[in-house]
Amino acid sequence: MAALLLPAVLLVLAMMVAPMALLFRYSLNLYSPTELMIAAVTPGNYLAAVTDPYYWGVLRTTLTVAFEATLIALILGFPAAYVLARMQGRWKGPLTLLTVFPLMVGNVVRAAGWMTLLGNSGVLNAALKAMGFGGIEMMYTQGAVIVGIVTVVLPYMILTLASVIESIPVNAEEAAQNLGARPFTVFRRIVLPLSLPGVVAGSALVFILCMNAYATPVLLGGARFKMMAPAVYDQFVRTTNWPFGAALAFILLFVTLGLTMAGSALLQRRYRR
């Protein structure tokens, strides 16, 4: 019966493992403007990427946006997740559906929505002008990108947190309340520590999504705003330096995974004490 696995495993090996191995091999090659690529084994592309001030800037922008968006999503998502988790009766199903639904709609469509709202002649600026204020440039700023990314990742955060909060018995909160704890104390001493696995899992998932965002920074950040994922594609589409582009892709992958694992370990250790 294990043979039933064979087609799926072969597909993943051929279409994911082999291409990823090839891309990694490319990242160790040398680039030449005339021959494009020369086989070699050199860390040169990685060193060039981390010593180039432009790509440092791109990486720093990416990290700033990802950290801020993750933190905002956590702060906004926690109360929403709590309400969803503790909700009972006939509204729970529709609210869950309403949370999952945006996840299925592509990021391009949702970025188009924010362009409608934030554009120079968009809804918000029209409203400001109607109230007698001058317009504000909102599009093509880091703020617009963060707003766009936060609303893209919020449903992931809410659903991950809600599934953990659901497993915390309501009795624990009621007991604390009966013993005289105020709502904020109940949150700080009971709900937050018990939902920590959800906080860690949700933040890790959301951070990874933010680091790799493509459509939102391209459309809401504009041509001069660069994050890592669009920078990787530019190397393949606009220039011919594939070894360098491959190195950028793996730097993005390693930085994301490294920070996610370090962050999860740190959060968990802090609360075990």
Add this chain to the structure above:
Amino acid sequence: MRAVMWRGGVGAVFAAVLLPMVAVMWLSFFDQEVISFPPEGYTWRWYVNAWEKKQFARGFVNSLQLALVAAGLGVFVGTAAAYALVRAEFPGKAFLGTLLLSPLAVPGVVLGTALYVFFVEVENAIDIDIRATLPGLIAAHVLLTVPWTVRLVAASLQGIGPAAEEAAANLGARPWTVFRRITLPMMRSGVVAGALFSFIQSFENLELSLLLVGPGRSTLPVEMLNYLEFRIDPTLAAVATIQIVLIGALMLVTDRYVNLSRVVS
């Protein structure tokens, strides 16, 4: 008072997620080409206009073909794999299970780039075009549809023990009869959910397609991205609205088959 503010705040969070979709749906009915608020009037004509724009009509048909074939393949291959993962015992099972779900964990951008260089190498080796063809896009999108099917079918199979299958076998049913009469009906909700989710994931995917499309062979999300880099107008909003409505309908169908809150975690 406090309770009201608390509820209002939580309501605002859910509203903020839905707001951009509502805005783009509203824009699609504006009676003027250049956006200004409030609108001068409302019209349906951008929907006709969207269909007359070649890149959107062709992109829609391409994405539909791609998602249908990729989801069809994914459901076959993924259901077989999920059945083996849940019912069979063999060494390395946990590792293979992780391997089959791993394409969802690799960033789309990195995977898309890897597929691009891989296809270039294969093209050089066998002298057949793969980039900018439907088979090339299908090969890439199967990496979305197989893991989603495995995840959803395995979850639905875990809920039902092998007792009914064993009983049928003991009563003399042949393996094929057991599969057709017992296993398949039991798996139905998982398979339907897997098919619908796979379809949506493939239809809406941007990152894997971005480097693999070509002139005349582009997907709807890529065409929309290219258009949006220059402008947002009611025509594009109409294209976006059609997708929102299509996905909403598919989600309502899926909701009848699986517990949606279990889909993400």
